[in-house]
Amino acid sequence: MRPIFLRSVFRVAIIATPILLVLHYFITHVLALIHIFFQHPGIAITQREVANAYLNGTLQESRKAPQIPKIIHQIFHNWKDPANETLPSDWDQQRHTCIDINPDWEYRLWTHKSSLAFLSTHYPTFLPAYLSYPHPVQRVDALRYFLLYHYGGIYLDLDNGCLPSIKPGSDSLDALTYFPLWITDGGRGALSNNILAARPNHPFWGRVVAELIEGRGALPLGSLTERLAGFWKRWWCLWGVLRYVEISWGVGQWFIGGAWDEYHRMLQLGQDVMTGKTVEGVVVDEEVSGRLYRLMMDNRPGMDEWVFFTQGRGGTWHGWDNWLFLEIGEHLWIFSMVLASLVGLMGWLARRYWRAQRGKGYRKVKSEDMEDRSE
Structure with a gap:
């Protein structure tokens, strides 16, 4: 079971690392852009x-x-x-x-x-x-x-x-x-x-x-x-x-x-x-x-x-x-909230994907199997 778990972690890391790097680059640039529209x-x-x-x-x-x-x-x-x-x-x-x-x-x-x-x-x-x-x-x-x-x-x-x-x-x-x-x-x-x-x-x-x-x-x-x-x-x-x-x-x-x-x-x-x-x-x-x-x-x-x-x-x-x-400049707070919601959604999807990957390789044990093993 440990090798299966390690393979899952490695697979998630391979996929998540470039995504996180792109997200970091994108978010920092977007934040710099948003800053331009404030006081x-x-x-x-x-x-x-x-x-x-x-x-x-x-x-x-x-x-x-x-x-x-x-x-x-x-x-x-x-x-x-x-x-x-x-x-x-x-x-x-x-x-x-x-x-x-x-x-x-x-x-x-x-x-x-x-x-x-x-x-x-x-x-x-x-x-x-x-x-x-x-x-x-x-x-x-x-x-x-x-x-x-x-x-x-x-x-x-x-x-x-x-x-x-x-x-x-x-x-x-x-x-x-x-x-x-x-x-x-x-x-x-x-x-x-x-x-x-x-x-x-x-x-x-x-x-x-x-x-x-x-x-x-x-x-x-x-x-x-x-x-x-x-x-x-x-x-x-x-x-x-x-x-x-x-x-x-x-x-x-x-x-x-x-x-x-x-x-x-x-x-x-x-x-x-x-x-x-x-x-x-x-x-x-x-x-x-x-x-x-x-x-x-x-x-x-x-x-x-x-x-x-x-x-x-x-x-x-x-x-x-x-x-x-022009609309972003006029409604900056709405734009900021929409952007924060999108980032939150992406984080939630990433978390679901991570949990799904962790579950692979494991077989759900039925209660009957546990009873058989205890006898």
Whole structure:
């Protein structure tokens, strides 16, 4: 009986070990994904709060001088015809709402040609990764981070425009230049990368740029072994079937949300945000520690008003799975409970299988047999 029992245990171990490893990998990645949809660190500010502080002068008094240079960046890559740099009429009108009411600002529209020239000149080691992204929108995502790190300024997607100035005699975006860095928060869990701002060489964008140069989200274009490794790396998005997942988690807004949380975690631990080494004497304070700002931009009815920006036609890169993750963001607790139930069900099925395997090789003894043996 012992050999039979040992064989059963060995058989269960052979089957269960790879299943448990896959489950561990899957669950840890899902938990990391869920974390992106919860409350993020940093200092949340509404557009109205910024506007009021600018109008009454407290923003200028506390900050002394603007930190973000007056540069507006936008990117237009015509994916179907890269040589055609003519913008759709609605996007062209949208961008002029920013150009016309910010006359003291420099405006830069980055096309395919100018984007490649910028990266070739300043970040040539990133070009192979940049050109290998499986989705064209990933190049637009990555480029904006390099532009903010290198030049600073405010980046806007082409489906975003600007509202009139809140103060006569000043440009509409001037109030937003007094912070070292801010990112937009749509209030639905995941942070957004549609409107971003920073001073040049900010360490947050330094960390992001360094990770992208190392190949984050890129596909290897070298040997067959490297290509096969790159193919395997895409399993979590079902090799591009989950398009929204691959774009968002690769170099998009989910990636930025994770980088944001990690940056603040390192600040809390007193670590250098570039090297990860502990720095003595770090004071955790809203200003001294370098905590960053989340500019609230929730466009749902009843939420804080938009004072500086508008929203137009967008989502040109969205796929079929976009609505799925929008619903997850809206009903995160329900999704979490469903996920926990599925994990519990899998555990229960595994336990039943284990008990069934243990029972093999044994014969149920009838009461008559026991009576015969006792006589």
